[in-house]
Amino acid sequence: MASFEGRDLISIRDLSRADIEAILDKARAMSDIPAEERRVLLRGKTMASLFFEPSTRTRTSFNAAMRNLGGWVEGFADPKTSSVSKMESLWDTIKIYDGYGYSVFVIRHPLKGAARLASDAAKAPVINAGDGANQHPTQTLLDLYTIQETQGRIDGLRVGMVGDLAHGRTVHSLTQALLKFKGVDLYFVSSRALKMPGHLVDKCRARSEGVCEEVSRIEEVIGDVDILYMTRVQKERFGGDQALYEKVKNIYRLSSDMLVGVRENLKVLHPLPRVDEIATDVDNTPYAYYFQQARNGLRIRETLLALLTGALT
Ligand code: NCD
Numbered sequence: 021m022a023s024f025e026g027r028d029l030i031s032i033r034d035l036s037r038a039d040i041e042a043i044l045d046k047a048r049a050m051s052d053i054p055a056e057e058r059r060v061l062l063r064g065k066t067m068a069s070l071f072f073e074p075s076t077r078t079r080t081s082f083n084a085a086m087r088n089l090g091g092w093v094e095g096f097a098d099p100k101t102s103s104v105s106k107m108e109s110l111w112d113t114i115k116i117y118d119g120y121g122y123s124v125f126v127i128r129h130p131l132k133g134a135a136r137l138a139s140d141a142a143k144a145p146v147i148n149a150g151d152g153a154n155q156h157p158t159q160t161l162l163d164l165y166t167i168q169e170t171q172g173r174i175d176g177l178r179v180g181m182v183g184d185l186a187h188g189r190t191v192h193s194l195t196q197a198l199l200k201f202k203g204v205d206l207y208f209v210s211s212r213a214l215k216m217p218g219h220l221v222d223k224c225r226a227r228s229e230g231v232c233e234e235v236s237r238i239e240e241v242i243g244d245v246d247i248l249y250m251t252r253v254q255k256e257r258f259g260g261d262q263a264l265y266e267k268v269k270n271i272y273r274l275s276s277d278m279l280v281g282v283r284e285n286l287k288v289l290h291p292l293p294r295v296d297e298i299a300t301d302v303d304n305t306p307y308a309y310y311f312q313q314a315r316n317g318l319r320i321r322e323t324l325l326a327l328l329t330g331a332l333t
Pocket of ligand 1: 077078150156159189190251252254291292293
């Protein structure tokens, strides 16, 4: 298996299919490690947690992962509490943290490319916890883990992605990952203003196998897909155009009455937070799997921290 020690995780494109499968295998095997060994797996390791954008799941699950494995976390959840509020640059901030000797960085930032820049500044490995509308590779790994857990495979599945495909970094990363697998049929469900970027649709269409369709209504695909991946309209990425946000924010809403006649194995996923795009009456159907999906994030992040710091090989 490829070694992950010291590697950065900035984009899902940094990982081959074999890398992804190795990480998912390792994540599955985490529960085989005896509890007393797991508790000290990251003893002496430190994580710098630098969140320039709000986060609940990603930040908390990285922290909980370090806690579970005996590591230590420092950093900030709000840049206003650091010298970033005095206009210190990202480069300088990373240099300072790096000089204090952290084993790994976890960074979320509103700008595309910020995590890559951070990885140039830092000697320690950097994990991208989301850079603007660009990438969210750890979310993608937990999404793939969840897809495999619920469907038993990834190759040949039918996946619908719904909502803000223009600004959602989770769907950008996930699309790139699914293109590494064989014959995954992709259905992009969005309105004109929220369409998947053209370069990703082109890549999807350039494959020799696997459907790639852009449609505008959930009803057009819901009866055919194995995975329905819902997303939130990304208010914060509309900048000055809040009028457009108001216009498109409620276009997609999944409710339990729409789940009549769907495939038995269908699972509804969502990176969360949800706003109104999944009615709460879906939560009690056998198709809802987003809370389990979020829980899988802990397993994936424990695995990544252990692999990148060399605690697990
Ligand atoms: C996502 C994100 O930050 O991109 N959240 C998450 O990490 N689970 C999705 C979102 O904010 O809509």
